[in-house]
Amino acid sequence: MEKNNNAFDVALSLLLNLDASLFQIVALSLQVSILAVLIAAVLGFPLGAAVALWRFPGRGAMIVLLNALMGLPPVVAGLMVYLLLSRAGPLGEWGLLFTPGAMVIAQVVLVLPILAALSRQKVEELLGEYREQFISLGMSRPRMMPTLLWDARFALLTILLAGFGRASAEVGAVMMVGGNIEGVTRVMTTSIVLETGKGNLPLALGLGIVLLFLVMLINAGAYLLGELTRRRTG
Amino acid sequence: MSSFNVPLLASSTLVPPPALCFDDVAFSHEDKVLLGPCSFNLDCTGPTLVMGPNGAGKSLLLRLAHGLLSPTQGRVAWSGHKRPRQAMVFQQPVLLRRSAVANLTHALAVNNVPRRTRVKLAYDALERFGLTACSNTPARVLSGGEQQRLALARAWVLSPQVLFLDEPTSALDPAAIKAVEAAVREFHQRGTRIVMTTHDLHQARRLAGDVLFVSGGKVREHTPAEAFFDAPASREAQAYIAGELVE
Amino acid sequence: MKKMLSLLLAGVTSMGLAFNTFAEEYITLASTTSTENSGLFDAIVPKFEDATGIKVRVVAVGTGQAFEIARRGDADSLLVHDTSGEQRFIENGHASERADVMYNDFVLIGPADDPARISGTQSATEAFAAIADAEATFTSRGDDSGTNRAELRLWQNAGVDPDGDWYRELGSGMGPTLNTAAAMDAYVMSDRATWVAFGNRQNLTLLFEGDDVLFNQYGSLLLSEDKHPHLKHGLARQWHNWLISDDGQQAIAEFRVKGQQLFFPNAK
Numbered sequence A: 001m002e003k004n005n006n007a008f009d010v011a012l013s014l015l016l017n018l019d020a021s022l023f024q025i026v027a028l029s030l031q032v033s034i035l036a037v038l039i040a041a042v043l044g045f046p047l048g049a050a051v052a053l054w055r056f057p058g059r060g061a062m063i064v065l066l067n068a069l070m071g072l073p074p075v076v077a078g079l080m081v082y083l084l085l086s087r088a089g090p091l092g093e094w095g096l097l098f099t100p101g102a103m104v105i106a107q108v109v110l111v112l113p114i115l116a117a118l119s120r121q122k123v124e125e126l127l128g129e130y131r132e133q134f135i136s137l138g139m140s141r142p143r144m145m146p147t148l149l150w151d152a153r154f155a156l157l158t159i160l161l162a163g164f165g166r167a168s169a170e171v172g173a174v175m176m177v178g179g180n181i182e183g184v185t186r187v188m189t190t191s192i193v194l195e196t197g198k199g200n201l202p203l204a205l206g207l208g209i210v211l212l213f214l215v216m217l218i219n220a221g222a223y224l225l226g227e228l229t230r231r232r233t234g
Numbered sequence B: 001m002s003s004f005n006v007p008l009l010a011s012s013t014l015v016p017p018p019a020l021c022f023d024d025v026a027f028s029h030e031d032k033v034l035l036g037p038c039s040f041n042l043d044c045t046g047p048t049l050v051m052g053p054n055g056a057g058k059s060l061l062l063r064l065a066h067g068l069l070s071p072t073q074g075r076v077a078w079s080g081h082k083r084p085r086q087a088m089v090f091q092q093p094v095l096l097r098r099s100a101v102a103n104l105t106h107a108l109a110v111n112n113v114p115r116r117t118r119v120k121l122a123y124d125a126l127e128r129f130g131l132t133a134c135s136n137t138p139a140r141v142l143s144g145g146e147q148q149r150l151a152l153a154r155a156w157v158l159s160p161q162v163l164f165l166d167e168p169t170s171a172l173d174p175a176a177i178k179a180v181e182a183a184v185r186e187f188h189q190r191g192t193r194i195v196m197t198t199h200d201l202h203q204a205r206r207l208a209g210d211v212l213f214v215s216g217g218k219v220r221e222h223t224p225a226e227a228f229f230d231a232p233a234s235r236e237a238q239a240y241i242a243g244e245l246v247e
Numbered sequence C: 001m002k003k004m005l006s007l008l009l010a011g012v013t014s015m016g017l018a019f020n021t022f023a024e025e026y027i028t029l030a031s032t033t034s035t036e037n038s039g040l041f042d043a044i045v046p047k048f049e050d051a052t053g054i055k056v057r058v059v060a061v062g063t064g065q066a067f068e069i070a071r072r073g074d075a076d077s078l079l080v081h082d083t084s085g086e087q088r089f090i091e092n093g094h095a096s097e098r099a100d101v102m103y104n105d106f107v108l109i110g111p112a113d114d115p116a117r118i119s120g121t122q123s124a125t126e127a128f129a130a131i132a133d134a135e136a137t138f139t140s141r142g143d144d145s146g147t148n149r150a151e152l153r154l155w156q157n158a159g160v161d162p163d164g165d166w167y168r169e170l171g172s173g174m175g176p177t178l179n180t181a182a183a184m185d186a187y188v189m190s191d192r193a194t195w196v197a198f199g200n201r202q203n204l205t206l207l208f209e210g211d212d213v214l215f216n217q218y219g220s221l222l223l224s225e226d227k228h229p230h231l232k233h234g235l236a237r238q239w240h241n242w243l244i245s246d247d248g249q250q251a252i253a254e255f256r257v258k259g260q261q262l263f264f265p266n267a268k
Helices: A002-016 A020-053 A059-069 A074-085 A100-136 A141-151 A153-169 A172-178 A188-197 A201-233 B058-066 B100-110 B115-128 B144-157 B174-190 B201-207 B225-230 B235-241 C002-022 C033-038 C040-052 C063-071 C083-091 C124-134 C146-157 C174-184 C192-197 C233-244 C246-254
Strands: B020-029 B032-042 B048-051 B073-078 B086-089 B162-166 B193-198 B210-215 B218-224 C026-032 C055-061 C077-080 C095-111 C138-140 C167-169 C187-191 C204-208 C215-223
Touching: A002 A201, A020 A059, A020 A100, A020 A141, A020 A153, A020 A188, A020 A201, A059 A100, A074 A100, A074 A172, A100 A141, A100 A153, A100 A172, A100 B086, A141 A153, A141 B100, A153 A188, A153 A201, A172 A188, A188 A201, A188 C033, A188 C174, B020 B058, B032 B058, B032 B073, B032 B210, B032 B218, B048 B058, B048 B201, B058 B086, B058 B162, B058 B193, B058 B210, B086 B144, B100 B115, B100 B144, B115 B144, B144 B174, B174 B193, B174 B201, B193 B201, B201 B225, B210 B225, B210 B235, B218 B225, B218 B235, C026 C033, C026 C063, C026 C233, C033 C040, C033 C055, C033 C174, C033 C192, C040 C055, C040 C233, C040 C246, C055 C063, C063 C077, C063 C083, C063 C146, C077 C233, C083 C095, C083 C215, C095 C146, C095 C192, C095 C233, C095 C246, C124 C146, C124 C204, C138 C174, C146 C187, C146 C215, C174 C187, C174 C192, C174 C204, C187 C192, C215 C233, C233 C246
Parallel strands: B048 B193, B048 B210, B086 B162, B162 B193, C026 C055, C026 C077, C138 C167, C138 C187
Antiparallel strands: B020 B032, B020 B073, B210 B218, C077 C215, C095 C187, C095 C204, C095 C215
């Protein structure tokens, strides 16, 4: 119990003192995860909607694959991206290994299947409801896509948050491709691993509490925004 | 499906649509014939009321006519070269998760109406159907009657030459039914050919120009309204009007 | 919805700021967790940066992984502690040059009541044999790190094939292994630097130290220009030379944790 109290004290003093290096770590964590989730959304939502809308050979296999990839261990995603971006790998020329860019790519790999699989489910549900009306209006499938994605916007926001949760909470992938370099690729989760390694358990837990607090803040913001918009537009 | 020309003003009349031909049409599902085979021509001014007991195949016939379903046998065709502009109002209106006015502008956008005219057409239609007050209300929190009127307004902005209505009043209270029937008459007066299913005999008497009677998956007769209600030709329709249970 | 999008966009734009730190000159150094966790780099790297303007990005991993990163051409320079492994690395043509930089030593840590009685032993060999005889729980890193390799050599010297319930291979870094040892009241071999800086000792204490075989030499390696022409060889050489220069050696000697000197410069 004493240890927990320490951790809360540490978390509180970290937040209150606005420690500069903590601020940098938090900012990088948010930037990497938000950018990764946005890129994954731009790719994943249309992908999910397309799988919901079109019938093509291998569609069932694709759905199974997307669902399975939702459970991809982060360290495996990290290893794949590492081998891809390593100098000896196919994209080594880009020189992205051990940079925030590499971390963004790894997180996109992790988050994309979640966004695509869950949005596929939601869009397919909505399509079932709308199909006859859409055909009656003479809409082509490509024209249905934006309508469905917009009408699923509240569900998509929730899915986006799930993706953000996975991105900001994982450590295996960013550790491997980012290298946990101080001031460059050190984020909340890799700091926690580092401090645990040093035996600074209260500090590690304190950082964990800060991370949890941030994720809660973002979720609360999104929830409020969603509620307000829902009340206005239904 | 529909190609939109210059949107028509509400007061002007529409080009009469070509005749709808059912040529030996049947629809089966898992080896069970649900409708037909049947052949008929719809070339009268209407309104055409598709009547018959529940489960007779009325909705199926409407969906085949509108093109939501393809027949498993035979051909549904419009005489002439071009499909007429058409719209459909469902028993349960399918409205988008947006405001009332956005539902109308969406339908116009889909039909390539220029952005600037969309909003004006939408508000005109909302006014016509008494929905101005709730133009910014989310469509899905409107009452059942308001939702059905919004679905009618959405059909109205598309200026359809043919309008299909599938039991549009079955879930509504009398005041809302009255509003829907008034709207149907207004469409008719504008020159839209109405094809509407109902199992309400009184409603059919109020609206029908001609009656297509369906029972047991077969089209039994297609008769002008007066003749139909006086003395139906088919045995099934006679029994139905007499108030007997007909399959 | 639009508000949220603009917020997100603002976040992304500000990202440019964070990513902009790339313009400056830097090298990527693959090194070991023991040096990073002790805080050595935090103390000496700024002095190097002041002298040369070159930033050093430290990727701290186990020695095995550090070799692998360098072999693939993903780091400009290497600072590890496995002298025989380093020599093999040169023989295989991955590195062109090696220099001794500093040493620290390994220490044997265990529960304060010392059930295997190793605190009275005269040599590391005796101490390891005593642990094996008592079958006292011992946690090994088991991660092919420099420390792990050194530990396995010491078991061999003691004529013990470590096996059985008492010997736990963790596959973890030094810090996590110490955390586990503290939780299990187990013996563990650690580098002195990580041990002194370690904050979660619980019932653990230092039981044996000082034997010459526990000597832990760190070497700096320059990587092969033939194999990896894209690396920043010029900058890496500046770092390498600085480490073994008087300035670098003095910076290492001045580094203290809790008043203790942890690394002893010994460049020739």
